[in-house]
Amino acid sequence: MDALEHAGESRAKRRARHEAFYAVTRGQFNTLVLVGSIALAAWTQLLATAGTGGGTALTSITRNLLLVASATLLVAPLLFRNPDQEFSFLGRECLTTIGYTALILSLTSALADLFPTTGTVIATIVVAAILVTDALEARDMATMYD
Structure with missing residues (x-):
């Protein structure tokens, strides 16, 4: 979205857009x-x-990725709690992406642990899709700030 696109907006329109952004940010905090x-x-x-039961089938990598995901997702709204500042928004978005990616990688690792043949193939496809999506997003961000 081009910053000049909203340059001619009235004060009421900008306020409404800001209130909608604030509502989305508040929902993101709760989520x-x-x-x-x-x-x-x-x-x-x-x-x-x-050490016992169903937990023996999962590797420590799966558990560690899940811990990283939970810690990141819990810390993001605590570190960046002010919804009105751009720095807080960018920091929260960064940690949100890291947390959700770690959560997906933990789930794919669990899939590979539980179903060694097909799970590994599916996990590899999911990880490749994540890498491609992140690369495309990084490219879009680079072109946006050129």
């Missing part, structure tokens, strides 16, 4: 805390059953 808490609960359960 990050909820998903991070669920991931932390799942990690705790996997750690408790690591």
